[in-house]
Amino acid sequence: MHLQRKIISVATSIIEKAVEECLEKNFLDSMGIADLGCSSGPNSLMVISDIIDTVYATSNRKGIPLPELRVSLNDLPGNDFNNIFISLPEFYSQLKMEKNIGPEGCFISGVPGSFYGRLFPKKSLHFIHSSSSLHWLSQVPRLLDSNILKPLNKGNIYISKTSPGSVLDAYLSQFKRDFSVFLKSRSEEMVVDGHMVLSFMGRVSTDPSSEESCMQWELLAQALMSMALEGLIEEEKIDSFNAPYYAPSAQEVRSVVEEEGSFTINCLEAFEIEWDGGAPSNNNFQKHIDKIEKDNFSRGQQVAKTIRAVVESMLEVHFGRKIIDELFKRYAQVVGDYFSRTSAKNIDLVISLTKKG
Amino acid sequence: MGIADLGCSSGPNSLMVISDIIDTVYATSNRKGIPLPELRVSLNDLPGNDFNNIFISLPEFYSQLKMEKNIGPEGCFISGVPGSFYGRLFPKKSLHFIHSSSSLHWLSQVPRLLDSNILKPLNKGNIYISKTSPGSVLDAYLSQFKRDFSVFLKSRSEEMVVDGHMVLSFMGRVSTDPSSEESCMQWELLAQALMSMALEGLIEEEKIDSFNAPYYAPSAQEVRSVVEEEGSFTINCLEAFEIEWDGGAPSNNNFQKHIDKIEKDNFSRGQQVAKTIRAVVESMLEVHFGRKIIDELFKRYAQVVGDYFSRTSAKNIDLVISLTKKG
Numbered sequence: 001m002h003l004q005r006k007i008i009s010v011a012t013s014i015i016e017k018a019v020e021e022c023l024e025k026n027f028l029d030s031m032g033i034a035d036l037g038c039s040s041g042p043n044s045l046m047v048i049s050d051i052i053d054t055v056y057a058t059s060n061r062k063g064i065p066l067p068e069l070r071v072s073l074n075d076l077p078g079n080d081f082n083n084i085f086i087s088l089p090e091f092y093s094q095l096k097m098e099k100n101i102g103p104e105g106c107f108i109s110g111v112p113g114s115f116y117g118r119l120f121p122k123k124s125l126h127f128i129h130s131s132s133s134l135h136w137l138s139q140v141p142r143l144l145d146s147n148i149l150k151p152l153n154k155g156n157i158y159i160s161k162t163s164p165g166s167v168l169d170a171y172l173s174q175f176k177r178d179f180s181v182f183l184k185s186r187s188e189e190m191v192v193d194g195h196m197v198l199s200f201m202g203r204v205s206t207d208p209s210s211e212e213s214c215m216q217w218e219l220l221a222q223a224l225m226s227m228a229l230e231g232l233i234e235e236e237k238i239d240s241f242n243a244p245y246y247a248p249s250a251q252e253v254r255s256v257v258e259e260e261g262s263f264t265i266n267c268l269e270a271f272e273i274e275w276d277g278g279a280p281s282n283n284n285f286q287k288h289i290d291k292i293e294k295d296n297f298s299r300g301q302q303v304a305k306t307i308r309a310v311v312e313s314m315l316e317v318h319f320g321r322k323i324i325d326e327l328f329k330r331y332a333q334v335v336g337d338y339f340s341r342t343s344a345k346n347i348d349l350v351i352s353l354t355k356k357g
Numbered sequence: 358m359g360i361a362d363l364g365c366s367s368g369p370n371s372l373m374v375i376s377d378i379i380d381t382v383y384a385t386s387n388r389k390g391i392p393l394p395e396l397r398v399s400l401n402d403l404p405g406n407d408f409n410n411i412f413i414s415l416p417e418f419y420s421q422l423k424m425e426k427n428i429g430p431e432g433c434f435i436s437g438v439p440g441s442f443y444g445r446l447f448p449k450k451s452l453h454f455i456h457s458s459s460s461l462h463w464l465s466q467v468p469r470l471l472d473s474n475i476l477k478p479l480n481k482g483n484i485y486i487s488k489t490s491p492g493s494v495l496d497a498y499l500s501q502f503k504r505d506f507s508v509f510l511k512s513r514s515e516e517m518v519v520d521g522h523m524v525l526s527f528m529g530r531v532s533t534d535p536s537s538e539e540s541c542m543q544w545e546l547l548a549q550a551l552m553s554m555a556l557e558g559l560i561e562e563e564k565i566d567s568f569n570a571p572y573y574a575p576s577a578q579e580v581r582s583v584v585e586e587e588g589s590f591t592i593n594c595l596e597a598f599e600i601e602w603d604g605g606a607p608s609n610n611n612f613q614k615h616i617d618k619i620e621k622d623n624f625s626r627g628q629q630v631a632k633t634i635r636a637v638v639e640s641m642l643e644v645h646f647g648r649k650i651i652d653e654l655f656k657r658y659a660q661v662v663g664d665y666f667s668r669t670s671a672k673n674i675d676l677v678i679s680l681t682k683k684g
Contacts, residue, residue: 030448070448072436077412085404085439103445104515109399110437112412118430121397188431 003277003306004043008131010271011199011350012050015129018195018266018352019054022127025193028067031055032125032191036115037133038073040080045091047129048073052106056099069106074119077112085110114138116181120189127195128186134200137244138178143170144242151239155225158217158243159209167242168208175246179256187262190355196263201247202349204270212347213247216275216307219338223330224319233323241318243311250349263353275335275344276302300336303344304328358382358394359452359518363442364460365400367407372418374456375400379433383426396433401446404439412437441465443508447516454522455513461527464571465505468497471569478566482552485544485570488536494569495535502573506583514589517682523590528574529676531597539674540574543602543634546665550657551646560650568645570638577676590680602662602671603629627663630671631655 022031033051038044048071059066073084088108095101113119115130116138139145143166144152153160153167186196203213211218221238228235250268257263276299308328316324338344360378365371375398386393400411415435422428440446442457443465466472470493471479480487480494513523530540538545548565555562577595584590603626635655643651665671 068448077415079412080409081412081437082407082409085406085408085437088404088439103440104449107438107446107448110408110412110439111434112415112437113430119434121395121434122431 002302003273003275004039004132005046006273006277007199007348008043008047008050010273010348011131011197014267014269014350014352015047015050015197016054018197019051019127020058021266021354022193022195023055023058023062027064028126030068030070031127032070032072032120033127034072034074034111034120034125034129034189036074036119036128036130037136038075038079038084039132040075040083044073044084045087047131048108049091051127051129052095052099052101056101066101066105068104069101070124071106071108072111072120072125073108074111074113074115076114079112081110081112115185116178118185118188122188123191125186125190125194128190129197131199132201134179134182134198135202135245135247137174137246138181139174140242140244141167141170141174143167143173151236153242154239155221156218157221157224157238157241158245159214160218160221161209163209171208171246172248172252175248175252176256179248179253180260183257183260183262187260187355192355192357194355195266196353196355197350198353199348199350201245201346202253202270203247203249203347206249206251208247208249212345215338215344216303216335216346217243217245219334220307220311220327220331222334223327226330227323227327232326233319237319241315244314247347248349253349253351257351257353262356264356266352266354268349268351271348271350272345273348275299275339275346276306296336296339297332298336299339300332300334303335304332307331358454359397359399359447360454361399361401361438361447361452361456361516363401363446363455363457364463365402365406365411366459367402367410371400371411372414374458375435376418378454378456379422379426379428383428393428393432395431396428397451398433398435399438399447399452400435401438401440401442403441406439408437408439442512443505445512445515449515450518452513452517452521455517456524458526459528461506461509461525462529462572462574464501464573465508466501467569467571468494468501470494470497470500478563480569481566482548483545484548484551484565484568485572486535486541487545487548490536498535498573499579502575502579503583506575506580507587510584510587510589514587514682519682519684521682522593523680523682524677525680526675526677528673529580529597530574530576530674533576533578535574535576539672542665542671543630543662543673544570544572546661547634547638547654547658549661550654553657554650554654559653560646564646568642571641574674575676580676580678584678584680589683591683593679593681595676595678598675598677599672600675602626602666602673603633623663623666625663626666627659627661630662631659634658 035047052069056066092103095106111119153163156163159168159171203210205212224233224238227233228238250270254265254268257265312324362374379396383393419430422433438446480490483490486495486498530537532539551560551565554560555565577597581592581595584592639651
């Protein structure tokens with residue numbers, strides 16, 4: 001997916017710097033590398049490929065032998081790992097051909113499980129990467145999940161301007177709890193001075209209901225509501241659905257890291273990413289070209305397709321399969337319409353951390 | 358503790374071995390009054406194996422570990438390692454125990470001599486070693502086995518710690534004759550089923566002549582000699598077990614034998630064997646013969662196997678070898 005690839009690439013220079021720092025500190029005989037939330041499809045091996053490239057280039061530059069590479073690809077047990085594994089023989093061939101890394105030099109495995117908890121043996125990892133995954137909470141915030149009969153967030157499926165304070169608190173609490181567990185688990189799995197680069201949706205505003213972090217859900221709620229008005233969906237179902245998602249502010253992230261205490265923050269940056277993956281251009285001519293090439297309608301289609309791939313199964317569970325096609329048809333329309341009124345951007349937070357001694 | 362199961366396959370058996378191994382580590386640690394080591398478990402099979410099917414069962418597996426043995430998420434880590442075991446799969450000196458079952462009789466490829474002589478097939482009318490196979494075919498198979506099994510042992514020796522253990526189980530034979538019934542008959546009967554279809558013009562006979570199974574059932578002596586030559590392992594034991602083709606072990610009890618025979622007539626036993634073999638060889642046959650003939654082939658195969666059961670008790674030899682990595 002174009003958007004995911006774009007998100008991975010903005011973090012590339014931060015990843016490269018982190019890998020280099022990792023190799024500066026210790027002479028490594030064997031290096032543990034993990035990608036958390038690796039997903040499936042063509043992007044899944046792209047990150048690993050970039051990381052290996054960086055380790056290779058850095059080792060060459062320093063005139064040291066390449067460490068043995070122990071690579072783990074993690075995602076939930078229901079992820080399509082078969083699809084990644086089928087590509088591995090070719091991946092290994094390319095490693096051999098391009099870098100003379102033989103089968104004794106790089107070992108890639110699949111590790112199914114939730115990263116809200118331990119996944120790896122203690123002190124086994126030197127470098128961890130995660131992209132487009134940590135905005136997904138371990139569950140719908142507890143308060144919202146347990147109040148099905150008296151829905152707290154009526155008419156919304158995420159934080160919205162009309163959400164009561166209790167909803168905002170519930171989401172923030174769930175994020176703090178989840179992200180702390182994430183950091184604690186990783187700290188047990190990493191060696192001292194190991195590096196971690198995480199990239200996920202966030203916001204710059206202090207207001208959790210700001211457009212930059214909520215609008216995609218807002219528009220999806222609008223599409224659902226339009227179907228409820230026509231009797232195609234029960235409104236109660238919309239009231240009782242809340243996305244297990246949170247886009248934190250840089251400050252919220254920083255404060256959980258500092259409180260958990262195992263990591264120092266090397267850098268924490270926010271990047272603007274357009275909803276369909278094009279980065280805003282500084283060049284006015286390029287902007288003009290971009291707009292000609294992609295009209296709002298097809299951009300709306302593209303975003304709907306991307307979002308659908310990610311949220312379809314959770315919506316299906318709650319609303320049933322029958323309404324999905326119509327829902328995303330309408331969603332594509334409201335998104336296209338939104339594009340015509342404003343430039344639709346998300347904030348992608350990228351944080352680089354080092355495990356303390 | 359690094360534990361690996363090579364050729365783990367998919368489905369309900371895949372976690373069974375690991376479960377038994379963990380049970381044993383747990384029981385032994387308890388008995389000795391020592392803490393359970395951190396368990397690093399790797400499940401290996403070829404990249405085309407259905408790993409998703411195993412992974413989906415892991416949450417429940419972990420729950421049971423927690424419930425039955427109080428082994429939490431920090432105590433056991435299970436991963437999938439796709440790749441061929443004829444080569445390196447794991448970081449050096451990372452494994453303490455390796456298991457492999459029903460996988461090592463599969464060669465890395467069809468024996469080179471047979472694969473390169475497509476135009477002048479050496480093993481006409483056969484799809485494996487047979488009474489009518491020329492000596493060159495027997496030699497080609499034995500060579501391929503020696504080459505593959507050596508590479509296997511060498512790779513594992515680099516991955517294992519000193520005094521690490523390995524238990525391997527695979528089809529073999531007790532006879533010195535590689536074309537003995539105990540190791541060849543299942544392929545022989547499959548060839549018969551193919552031939553009957555060739556006689557009716559449903560399959561080209563050339564296709565049968567050019568197909569050779571990438572399989573070898575070694576004798577205990579052949580296994581021993583590769584292990585000794587490769588030199589990294591001592592043999593703790595090497596045993597041969599008789600296994601009936603449909604999985605019933607021969608019984609010593611005459612009454613039980615009588616019951617067994619009443620319960621399973623030859624026809625349904627033939628069906629059962631055909632089903633098992635089909636699951637294993639279907640894809641390689643499809644590649645060579647095409648999909649269309651597969652159903653009819655296994656229908657006929659079930660019949661010839663059922664007929665064979667009526668004439669003799671059909672058994673395989675399962676070799677089990679336990680090895681220790683030398684210092």
